[in-house]
Amino acid sequence: MPLITIIGAGPGLGLEIARAFGQKGFDVALVARDQSKLDALAQTLAGEGIHAQGFTADVSVPATITNALQSIRETLGPIDVLEFSPADRTLESVDALKVTMENLQPQIDFYLGGAVTAVGAVLPDMIESNTGTILVTTGGGSLAPTPARGNINIAAAGLRNWTLNLNSALADTGVYVALVAITALIGGGRPDAEPAVIAKEYVKLHAERRDAELHYVAYDR
Template identity: 30%
Template sequence: MSVVVVTGASGGIGRSCARAFAERGAAIALIARGEKGLQAAAEDVRLRGGTPLVVPTDVADAEAVEAAVEQIERELGPIDIWVNAAFSSVFSPVWKLAADEFRRTTEVSYLGFVHCTLSVLKPMMARNRGTIVQVGSALAYRAIPLQSAYCGAKHGIRAFTESLRVELLHEKSDVHVTMVHMPGVNTPQFRWLLSRMPRQAQPVPPIYQPEVAAAAILYAADHPRQREYWVGASTVLTILGNKVAPGLLDRYLARTGFKSQQTSERRPADAPVNLWEPADGPDGKDFGAHGAFDDRAKSRAPQLWLAHNKYKLAGVGAAVVAATAAVVGRARR
């Protein structure tokens, strides 16, 4: 039985990821701050055939993360796969952000990944096996307006992961680290992040269901030698566009980036804020895996299908080449 750890497991991508690993019969340590979300996630895991272990932890606290790793290995056994998916953020223009808000976002969304990676690397490297999957974003390559703190964290995670990956290759280690860059995903974050926008936040379309993200994470965990995976055509186009014509993309986002991240619905004054305290804490509720965009979210991503079927496609391609060569050969005789 594999031992898997998922951070940010109480909602969104992390919650969906925990469910997917549970269907494989894994033992899953669930890390997040929200008590109600964690308990509901544990029930999800049990119902799907997995073995849950709830480990309430703020990933911004390095000592707490160290203690969590020790507890998980003591109670479940050696960690095989660690998925970093926890984050928080603020929707705001830079000039309206307070220093403590930027710091807190960075502590959770960047340093949280670093703390978890450092802590689990120790036992993994001692055993010379294990996989770390970093949940990235198209915004790790191309920053957009209103999410400067989050974009900065995702850029940092990519740089940190690239350095670590090269170091592991240098050591000829069988510990692997990979990244999965996500598009806009239908998660609860758009209802619980601190926001200074006049209307409700939304993912930049096209929007994908969290199960698509979870499937990509499981695939990456199974094939961790590839340095990164891109999910969704929008992610690929965003990254390529930034490489080819970043100035044009700047102007395009200046025109469209504010409106595309907001719905027509006014933001309630009493909306929950999870930057400092979890929205699914004792006085909150379980938000689940899905956000408010089920009617618009896609349940498939072509890049994921291609990744799953690349060996079959390679075989078909080889057969087509061989058949073409045979036809050409007969035509020449």
């Protein structure tokens, strides 16, 4: 069975991405900070015939990410798809006029640093095997101005830039990297902002292996 690993797994989009790939025959490794919540998600997926297992890690502590990914490889086998979409709502988000290095650095460390750590842990094996998919999720502010989130969007824009550069650098290796930037209140009531709808786009990106990025915008209908 191919294996998808979801970093930042939760009951919304993370669960639906797991479900969407699981329905395509993937096993699922779920990574987040709370083992009990991960176990609940794994149990939900198991009830649908999808083999899933949770592994704890904190994106703000790089060693826990590398340890979790190593445990996943030892327990479930090689990682075919890595999806990175953690969030930490305890980090201070400030207006563009109020950005300082003190409130910017934690955003950079969490989002960009977390991705660099996670991708760096799986990329050598993917390059060696000439296959693999890495899908990185950010908010739409990574490419569209949203002054109210001045500091987080600096980190998101840096993450977007690095992801697109990876896509180009890995073009001849068999490893596919893409960015998903979401402009939507996920699960907020709009039909096209429902997690299950958005998750299908991740499967499509992986299957087609064509576009370097997707800006997913949910509109009222």
